[in-house]
Amino acid sequence: MQTCHPLAGVVRWINERELYLTIDLLGPRDPEPEGDDWVRLDRLPDRVPELIDRLSAGVCQGHRTSAAAFLAGDLGLQVFGTASGIAYLTGRAPDLAAHLVWVRVHESGRLDRLAIRQGTAAVLTGDPMARRPGVVVLPTERDLDLWLARSAAATLDPVTEAVRAHTRFGTRPQWSMMADGPHAVVLAAADEVGFDQSEAWERARRIVELVNHDRPRVVPKQRPFPLALSGRPVHRPERVFLVRGGCCFYYKVGAQKCASCPIATDTDRETQLRTHYEVPAPTA
Numbered sequence: 001m002q003t004c005h006p007l008a009g010v011v012r013w014i015n016e017r018e019l020y021l022t023i024d025l026l027g028p029r030d031p032e033p034e035g036d037d038w039v040r041l042d043r044l045p046d047r048v049p050e051l052i053d054r055l056s057a058g059v060c061q062g063h064r065t066s067a068a069a070f071l072a073g074d075l076g077l078q079v080f081g082t083a084s085g086i087a088y089l090t091g092r093a094p095d096l097a098a099h100l101v102w103v104r105v106h107e108s109g110r111l112d113r114l115a116i117r118q119g120t121a122a123v124l125t126g127d128p129m130a131r132r133p134g135v136v137v138l139p140t141e142r143d144l145d146l147w148l149a150r151s152a153a154a155t156l157d158p159v160t161e162a163v164r165a166h167t168r169f170g171t172r173p174q175w176s177m178m179a180d181g182p183h184a185v186v187l188a189a190a191d192e193v194g195f196d197q198s199e200a201w202e203r204a205r206r207i208v209e210l211v212n213h214d215r216p217r218v219v220p221k222q223r224p225f226p227l228a229l230s231g232r233p234v235h236r237p238e239r240v241f242l243v244r245g246g247c248c249f250y251y252k253v254g255a256q257k258c259a260s261c262p263i264a265t266d267t268d269r270e271t272q273l274r275t276h277y278e279v280p281a282p283t284a
Contacts, residue, residue, distance in 0.1 A: 006121045006129040010090045014082075019188050021082055024115040033115050037105050041079070041155055042098035045162035047105075052167055054109035059250075066249035067109070068169035072177035073248055074111035075159060078103055080152045081181025082114055084207050087148050088186045088200065089193070091127060091141065095120040096151040098158070122147045142206070149210035153217065175218035176246035179208040180260075183222045183242050194233075197240040198224075221245035221262070227270060231279025241273060 011025045024033065032038070039047055048071075055067035079101060087093040094116050104113035122136040122144055123129050130137045138144045156178065160171040182204040190200035201224050208220045222245040228238045244260045251257045257264040259272040 005118050006092045006123060006127075006132065006135065007086060007090075007094055007116075007118075010086050010092070013089075014085070017192060019085075019185065019192070021078070021085075021185065022113045023082060024113070026115055026117040028118055030117070033102050033104070037107075038102045038115065039105060040099065041096075041101045041103065041159070044098075044103070045158045048159065048162040049166050051105065051109050052163070054105075054107075058108045059110065063249060063252055064167055065169055066252065068163050068167045068174070069177050069246065069248040070110065070250075071163060072160070072169075072174040073180060075103070075156060076178030076181030077184060078111050078114045079156065079181070080178055081183075081185035083148055083152065084182035084204060085185035085189045087144055087207070088203055089189050091124040091144065092129070093122045093144055093148040093151075095122075096148070096155045098155045101155065141203075142210075145203075145207045146210045146213060149207055150213055153211050153213070157217075172218065173246055175211065176221060177244075177248065179211075179218050179220055180222060180242065180244045180246070182207045187240055187242060191239055194236065197226075197238075201240060218245075225266070225269060225273075227273055229274065229278050239277070241269075243269070 005025065007025060011023045014021055014023055051071055052064060052067045055070050056062055056064045059070060060066040079096060083094050083096055097119065100117040100119045102115040103111045106112045120134050120136055122138055124144060125137055125139050129135055136147065138147060160174045163169055163174060164171050186200045186204040187197060190197050205220055208218060211217050223243045225241040225243050226238050227241060232239065242260050244262050247261060247263055251261065259269050
């Protein structure tokens with residue numbers, strides 16, 4: 001990984017934290033990631049039948065719609081979410097052109113790692129990297145978000161079409177699942193660095209809405225779930241959690257609905273979140 005690249009610092013920062021993301025930043029002449037478990041995104045549509053079968057047989061216990069939803073959710077997190085988090089934290093965005101991006105497929109069929117080849121990066125006016133070759137300079141955050149959203153849509157549309165053709169799980173619900181990714185990553189990044197989470201939510205929402213730049217793809221249905229938790233810093237006791245825009249149907253095979261499930265009750269959601277995130281009071 002070349003440290004002079006505009007994304008090098010933030011990639012290192014993400015990899016050092018527990019954000020459920022790991023990124024490999026490849027140099028222009030570095031070889032592709034090794035192994036059949038790595039799939040370049042322009043080749044991913046051809047692998048959709050295999051991935052759906054693998055997810056269905058393992059994680060989703062025969063439920064193919066759930067498998068399609070899991071695949072969309074993983075793409076949203078690893079690809080769209082990671083890029084959105086980078087843009088939010090740094091004012092810089094990676095080129096998500098399909099031939100520059102790889103995902104690693106776990107034996108279960110889940111996508112668990114991302115690799116991006118150094119290519120064009122977009123930055124804001126005034127960025128010290130603005131004079132580097134291969135850098136696109138944009139005047140506003142909205143322009144940066146639109147540049148990112150266009151790239152994400154162009155790369156992910158062929159995958160959604162392949163999933164629809166193979167499973168009949170439509171492109172709209174797939175994009176609804178993928179839209180969870182920017183919300184989840186931007187919220188997590190904001191909490192990690194202590195930024196305003198309401199502003200972070202609005203930034204993620206705008207990035208998602210800009211996916212519709214050329215045609216309707218998604219109506220964002222995600223909603224914030226703020227919760228004051230014991231053990232948090234005194235000046236920011238509340239954390240904003242994501243209620244997802246679509247259901248992955250895992251509750252049909254799992255023990256319960258997850259805390260972010262849109263069809264879970266807020267009472268159950270709060271109980272789960274407090275159990276997981278609250279620091280127990282010290283015993284006497």
